[in-house]
Amino acid sequence: MTWHVAAQASDLQEGDVLGTVVAGQPVALYRVDGEVFATHNICTHAQACMSDGYLEDGIIECPLHQAQFDVRTGQVISGPTKVPLPCYRARVDGEQVLVELPADGAAPSA
Ligand code: FES
Incomplete structure (x- = not known):
């Protein structure tokens, strides 16, 4: 597992979701109650980007068929899927948001 810079902390305000690509992986970043969280950015139901969804109280709603996932x-x-969204460890270090990814770049199992 390797930590990667995923974003500038100032680009992820409270209640925000931000889509990015980290080491070739589509990642969604969230800030909820002052903490940062990260998931795979593609819905487990089809090919929608979670970062295009709606975040409220730590729950992200998929923009396509409205599946809802706890970002923590x-x-x-x-929603229509029963498959959890893969999560990554995330933290703020100074001005940067860091995300931990497997060394081979594969998405972790949820
Ligand atoms: S693509 Fe996300 S619920 Fe269908």
């Missing part, structure tokens, strides 16, 4: 755990809250 990736667990499905509701």
Whole structure:
């Protein structure tokens, strides 16, 4: 596992979701209650970007068919999929948001 710079902390304000690519992986970053979280950015149902969705109280809603996931755990809250969203460890270090990815770049299992 390797930590990568994913964004500038100032680009991720409270209640925001931000899509990015880290080491070739599509990643969605979230800031909830002052903490940062990261998930794979592609919905487990089809090919929608979670960063185009709607974030409220730590729940991201997919923009395509409205599946809802807890960004802290990736667990499905509701919707057409039963497959959790893969999560990555994330932290703020100074002015940067860091995300930990497997060395081979593969998405972790949720
Ligand atoms: S693509 Fe996300 S719920 Fe269908």
